[in-house]
Amino acid sequence: MSRSHARAAATELTKLSGLPAVPATAVGTIGAAMVITGALAAAPLGADDPVAVVLQAVPYLQAGTVALGVLVVGTEYTDGQIRTTLLCVPDRLAVLVGKGIAYLAWATGTAVAALVTGLLTARVALSTHDVPVVTDSPVWRVVGAAAYLVLIGSLGLALATLTRAVVPALVVTLSLILVVSPVLGTVTPHARYLPDRAGALLYLPDPAPPLTPVSGLLVLLGWIAVTGGGAAAAFRRRDA
Amino acid sequence: MSFPNTVAAEIRKTATLPATMVALAVAVLGPVAITLINAVGVRAALRSGRPELTAYTSPVEAVFSAVPIGTVGAVVLGVVAVSAEYTANRANIGGGRQITTTLTATPGRLGVLAGKAIAVSLLVAVAALVAIPASLALADKIIGGYAPPTPDGVLSRSVGAGIYWMLTALTALAVTVFTRNGIAPIIVLVVNSSLVSVSVLLSHLTPLARFLPDLAGMSMFAGDLLAFDEALAPLPGGLVMATWTAGLLVLAGAVFRWRDA
Numbered sequence: 326m327s328r329s330h331a332r333a334a335a336t337e338l339t340k341l342s343g344l345p346a347v348p349a350t351a352v353g354t355i356g357a358a359m360v361i362t363g364a365l366a367a368a369p370l371g372a373d374d375p376v377a378v379v380l381q382a383v384p385y386l387q388a389g390t391v392a393l394g395v396l397v398v399g400t401e402y403t404d405g406q407i408r409t410t411l412l413c414v415p416d417r418l419a420v421l422v423g424k425g426i427a428y429l430a431w432a433t434g435t436a437v438a439a440l441v442t443g444l445l446t447a448r449v450a451l452s453t454h455d456v457p458v459v460t461d462s463p464v465w466r467v468v469g470a471a472a473y474l475v476l477i478g479s480l481g482l483a484l485a486t487l488t489r490a491v492v493p494a495l496v497v498t499l500s501l502i503l504v505v506s507p508v509l510g511t512v513t514p515h516a517r518y519l520p521d522r523a524g525a526l527l528y529l530p531d532p533a534p535p536l537t538p539v540s541g542l543l544v545l546l547g548w549i550a551v552t553g554g555g556a557a558a559a560f561r562r563r564d565a
Numbered sequence: 566m567s568f569p570n571t572v573a574a575e576i577r578k579t580a581t582l583p584a585t586m587v588a589l590a591v592a593v594l595g596p597v598a599i600t601l602i603n604a605v606g607v608r609a610a611l612r613s614g615r616p617e618l619t620a621y622t623s624p625v626e627a628v629f630s631a632v633p634i635g636t637v638g639a640v641v642l643g644v645v646a647v648s649a650e651y652t653a654n655r656a657n658i659g660g661g662r663q664i665t666t667t668l669t670a671t672p673g674r675l676g677v678l679a680g681k682a683i684a685v686s687l688l689v690a691v692a693a694l695v696a697i698p699a700s701l702a703l704a705d706k707i708i709g710g711y712a713p714p715t716p717d718g719v720l721s722r723s724v725g726a727g728i729y730w731m732l733t734a735l736t737a738l739a740v741t742v743f744t745r746n747g748i749a750p751i752i753v754l755v756v757n758s759s760l761v762s763v764s765v766l767l768s769h770l771t772p773l774a775r776f777l778p779d780l781a782g783m784s785m786f787a788g789d790l791l792a793f794d795e796a797l798a799p800l801p802g803g804l805v806m807a808t809w810t811a812g813l814l815v816l817a818g819a820v821f822r823w824r825d826a
Contacts, residue, residue, distance in 0.1 A: 346748065361766065368769040384761040388752055396748075405655040492645065493587055495751055500591070500637045503759035508599055508630060511620045512606035 333414050333423030337397070341427050346396050351435040354389025358439035359446045361385050366450035373454070375447035376462035379440055380528050383470045384503070386439050387521070390432045390478030391498050397428045397482055399491035407565045417561050421486070428482050429475065436474035440467055469527035469538065477502065477524055479549055486556035520548040566671045568680070574671070575646075575680035578663075580688060584645040592638025592692040592730070593699075599631035600700040604707040611711040621789075624704035624712050625719050628697070629786055632726045635696055636758040639689050639730040640751065643737030646685050648747030664826045674822045678742070682735055682814060689734045693727030718788075725785025725799055732782055732810045733758070739813035742821050768795075775802075782806030 341347045361382045365372075372378050401407040414420050444467070480502075485494035502521040509516040516522055517536055526541030536544065566574070579585055604627045610619045621627070650664040671677050701723065705712070733754070740750045757763055757779060768774035772795045775781060783791055784802035797805060 361763070364766055364770055368766075385756065385763070385766075388756045392748070392752055404653060404660075405657065492584060492641070492648075492747055492751060495748065496587070496591070496637065496641055496755065499752065499755045499759075500595075500634060503756060503761060504634050504637055505599065507759065507761075508633065509602060511630070512603050 329414075329416060329419050330422045330426075333416075333419045334426035335423075336414070337420075337423040337427035338430060341397065341431055344396065344400055346400065347393065347431060350389055350392045350396065351431065351438070354386055354435050355439045355442050357389065358382060358386055358443040362443035362446045363450050366447045366454075373451060374462050375444050375451060376464065376467060378447040378451070379443040380462075380466060380470055382443050383474065383525075383528060386436070386443075387474055387477050387502060388499060389439065390436060390474045391481040391502070392478075392495065393432050393435060394428055394478035394481030394483075395485040395491055395494045395498065397424050397431075398485040399489075399494055402489045403491065411565055418557065421557055421560055424482070425479070428479065432475045432478050433471070436471040439474075440471055466528045472542075473524045473527045473545075476545055476549060477521060480520060480552060483549065483552040483556040486560050487552070518544055520545050523548075566676075568676055571671050571673075571676045571680040572683050575677070575684040576687065578649075578667075579642075579646045579681070579684045582645055582649050584649070585642060585688065588638045588641035588645065589688065589692050590638075591641065592635045592689070593696045595634035595638060596628070596631040596696045596700050597703060599634050600628050600704050601707070603627035603630060604704040608708050608711055611708070622713055623716060624708040625701070625716060625722075626788075627704045627708070628700040629722060629726065629788065631700060632729070632786055633758055635692070635726075635730055636733050637755055638692065639734040640737045640754040640758060642688055642692075643685050643734035644741045644747045644750050644754070646681050647738055647741040648745070648750075651745045662826075668826055675818055678814075678818050678821050682738060685734050685738055686731050689731045690727065693730050697723045697726055716788075721799065722786045722788060725803065728803060729782045729785050729806070732806050733779070735810045736778060736813055739810070739817035742817035776805055778806045778809035781809075 358379075362378050365381050366375075366378045372381065401410060410420060411417065414423070481494060481498045484498050485491065488494045488497070501519075506516060506519045506521050509519065510522060523536060523541040523544035526536055526538045527545075604624060607619050607622055607624070607627055610616055611622055616622045621630070650667060651662055653660050653662050667677060668674065671680075701719070737750055737754050740754070741747060744750055762779065764774060764777045764780045767777065768780060775795050775797055780791075781797050781802040782805075784796045785799045785806075787796075796802070
């Protein structure tokens with residue numbers, strides 16, 4: 326990473342901390358993790374393993390990192406701040422790299438904090454039951470869940486770069502991963518190549534052949550590379 | 566301004582927002598496209614003689630399982646009808662908000678809110694009138710001769726789906742009056758209109774969850790698709806959802822009236 330990229334990343338990190346919506350999203354995601362894992366752990370037919378409970382909460386938590394990804398780019402366009410940004414850093418690729426790094430920092434922090442909060446909540450909520458708490462799920466799945474949350478949110482960042490607005494990017498990303506993908510999953514096996522389903526192999530216990538966690542990760546990275554590449558090309562060539 | 570003029574103004578404002586075009590496209594093309602994919606999958610399963618491959622075999626279920634994507638369109642429509650008023654213009658053209666113009670032209674605030682509610686309801690009704698019959702016709706055309714006999718109540722479920730969209734849009738409108746910003750209501754309501762909805766999660770905890778607006782309203786169209794044992798019957802469910810919506814609209818009216826814009 327060159328010096329200009331590092332400075333662009335520092336700038337973007339400063340900007341993000343100053344946006345009320347970004348800390349609010351991070352705190353909201355952590356709060357949602359607490360409420361949802363609490364509810365999942367208290368459900369009578371739920372799992373009795375804190376790790377398994379947290380993994381069930383991941384589909385809800387992905388809305389948080391998607392919102393972060395969309396906000397990182399989308400807010401530049403709501404009041405014309407993008408012009409100031411591009412005046413200060415004319416190298417557009419450096420702007421995008423900086424935004425990507427700033428996103429990774431916020432999303433990783435949010436995802437890890439939300440999952441740890443969820444684990445603790447699940448642990449406490451399960452201990453109020455009479456059933457013994459088991460801990461035999463491998464912990465790497467929680468790491469996989471964090472990686473998944475960060476990666477799926479970067480799709481939001483790419484789509485916000487393409488649409489240059491917050492609301493369309495949010496609507497498209499959330500309805501793709503939360504509405505369209507589950508509906509298609511009940512109908513066609515090809516739905517397993519959708520970004521969220523392929524990425525879910527990073528944390529879900531049952532593999533869906535022919536995909537494995539590694540090839541699922543590659544499929545998700547492929548989606549990110551295609552949309553991210555398109556977004557970068559559009560951001561470089563298009564007027565701001 | 567007289568009330569019909571207020572309604573006309575709100576319809577014109579809402580219908581000409583770019584986001585409304587997107588929302589209507591999602592509400593109309595979304596269900597049709599999902600129905601197409603569902604129906605092709607069902608036909609393939611029926612043709613190969615393995616109907617157990619899909620969750621259902623009826624063209625009607627192929628349509629009603631596509632209703633949630635239309636709900637997303639309704640949510641967006643309800644949210645942007647209000648949030649567009651509060652979005653500030655760019656600083657170099659004054660940074661003003663449309664709400665100041667709206668309330669200068671129509672000082673009666675309840676009239677403005679009622680006009681918006683009517684405009685949103687009409688737009689959603691138009692979308693439902695196009696999307697649901699088109700999806701039903703498409704699914705019937707594709708699955709056609711392979712289909713099992715048509716179940717009863719397709720008409721009432723279709724009307725129920727349209728009413729569900731309308732009430733969802735009005736709920737979104739009321740919530741956005743509270744937040745004066747579209748981002749939070751869109752995230753919460755789109756997540757909750759999905760299969761991983763928080764309401765479904767709560768329904769595993771307490772049977773009272775069936776009185777939540779979305780779970781109650783879904784009984785109007787979902788039939789057996791609702792994976793939930795203690796669901797309300799369609800008519801009481803619709804009434805419960807309508808009560809929630811009316812209550813939220815009344816609260817939104819009070820807040821809109823007494824708070825500074």
